[in-house]
Amino acid sequence: MDLMEVLGDRTLLLFVLGVSWLALFLLSALRPQRLFNCVLLLFALGMSTFTLLSYLFRDTGRVLAICTIALSVLILLIPVFLIWNGILMLKKEAHSFHTLLSLLIGLTMLLAEIAIAVVLYTDIVANNGSPLPLALLFFGGTVLYGSALMLSFILYVFYMQMLPHLRRFDTIIVHGCALLDGDRVSRILSNRLDKALELYRKSKQKALIVVSGGQGDDETISEAEAMRAYLLDKGVPDDHILLERFSRSTEDNLRFSRQLLEERGGGGRIALVTSNYHVYRCILLARELKMPCVGIGAKVAWYYWPSAVIREFAAVFLRRRNLILSLIGYVGCVILPLALMAVNR
Numbered sequence: 001m002d003l004m005e006v007l008g009d010r011t012l013l014l015f016v017l018g019v020s021w022l023a024l025f026l027l028s029a030l031r032p033q034r035l036f037n038c039v040l041l042l043f044a045l046g047m048s049t050f051t052l053l054s055y056l057f058r059d060t061g062r063v064l065a066i067c068t069i070a071l072s073v074l075i076l077l078i079p080v081f082l083i084w085n086g087i088l089m090l091k092k093e094a095h096s097f098h099t100l101l102s103l104l105i106g107l108t109m110l111l112a113e114i115a116i117a118v119v120l121y122t123d124i125v126a127n128n129g130s131p132l133p134l135a136l137l138f139f140g141g142t143v144l145y146g147s148a149l150m151l152s153f154i155l156y157v158f159y160m161q162m163l164p165h166l167r168r169f170d171t172i173i174v175h176g177c178a179l180l181d182g183d184r185v186s187r188i189l190s191n192r193l194d195k196a197l198e199l200y201r202k203s204k205q206k207a208l209i210v211v212s213g214g215q216g217d218d219e220t221i222s223e224a225e226a227m228r229a230y231l232l233d234k235g236v237p238d239d240h241i242l243l244e245r246f247s248r249s250t251e252d253n254l255r256f257s258r259q260l261l262e263e264r265g266g267g268g269r270i271a272l273v274t275s276n277y278h279v280y281r282c283i284l285l286a287r288e289l290k291m292p293c294v295g296i297g298a299k300v301a302w303y304y305w306p307s308a309v310i311r312e313f314a315a316v317f318l319r320r321r322n323l324i325l326s327l328i329g330y331v332g333c334v335i336l337p338l339a340l341m342a343v344n345r
Contacts, residue, residue, distance in 0.1 A: 013047075013054060024041055041159055050063065075113065075147055078109065078147060078150075079106040082109070084106075112143045149313075149317065154313075160280060160297070161276055167199075171208050173257050174193060185226050189227065195298035197234055208264075210244055211231070211242070244256045254282070271293065272293050279296070
C-alpha cells in the first residue's frame with residue numbers, strides 16, 4: 001500500500017512533527033521537570049524517524065518494517081551496553097551496589113529479551129497458528145514498557161543539556177557529593193566546582209557561590225568546607241562564598257540553601273550546578289520548593305554516566321506522583337490491551 005494513501009498528504013505528517021517539537025521546546029523551557037516531557041521527546045524522535053523514512057520509501061509495509069527492526073535493535077543494544085558498562089565500572093571503580101547496578105539491570109533485560117525471542121522463534125518454526133500465550137505477552141509488554149520509560153528518561157536528560165540558558169547569574173548553588181579520604185574534593189565534585197567557576201567568571205558583577213553539603217559519617221570536614229577551600233585556591237574571594245554545611249540529601253541542599261538566601265534578601269537569578277545526570281531531579285525538587293532557577297550540568301566520566309542515570313531514573317520514578325502516572329500508563333499500554341485480548345479469545 002502506498003504510504004501517501006494512508007497519510008493522504010505529507011502536510012499532516014509535517015504538521016504533527018512540527019507541533020510535537022514546538023510543544024516539547026515550550027514545555028521543557030517553561031516546565032522542564034514535567035515527566036510528560038520525556039514521553040513527548042520520545043514521540044517527537046519517533047515521528048522524525050517515521051517522517052524521514054516516508055520521504056525515502058513510499059511503501060507503508062517497508063516503512064513499518066524498518067521502524068520495527070530499528071526499535072528491536074535499539075532495545076537489544078540497551079542491555080548489551082549496560083552489561084559492558086557494568087564490567088567497565090567494576091574495573092575502574094570500587095565494588096559496590098552502585099557499580100553493579102548497570103550490570104544487574106543489563107543482565108535482567110537481556111535474559112528477558114532472549115526468553116521472548118526464543119518463544120517467538122519456536123512459535124514461528126512450529127507454524128501452528130496458535131495465539132501467543134498471554135503470560136509471554138504480559139512479560140514482553142512489561143519489559144518493553146520499562147525499556148521505553150528508561151529510554152525516554154535518558155534521552156530527556158541528554159536533551160536538557162542542549163537547552164539554551166542564561167549566561168549570567170546572581171547566585172550559583174553547587175551541590176556537594178562524597179569526599180575522598182574524608183577531606184578531598186573528588187573528580188565529580190571538582191567538575192561541578194569548575195562549571196560554577198566558569199559561570200562565576202562570566203558574571204559582570206561576580207555572583208555569590210553557595211557551596212552546599214554536610215559532613216558524612218566517613219568525612220572529617222563538611223563537603224561545603226572542602227568546596228570552599230577549592231574555590232579559594234582558584235582565586236574566588238571568601239566574601240563571594242556562602243557555606244551551607246548541614247544538608248544530607250539533594251532536597252536538603254535546596255531547602256537549606258534557599259533559607260540562607262532568603263535571610264540575605266533573596267538570590268536573584270539562580271543557577272543550580274550539579275552533574276549532568278542529576279540536573280533533572282534537582283530542577284524537579286526546586287520547582288516543588290517554589291524555587292525559580294536554571295539547572296546547569298557538569299560533565300562526568302562517560303563510563304560512570306549510565307549507572308548514575310539509572311539511579312536517577314529510579315529516584316525520579318519512585319516518587320509518588322510519577323509512580324502513579326507510570327502505573328496508569330502501564331495499565332493503559334499493557335494491562336488493558338491484554339485484558340481485552342483475553343476476553344476476545
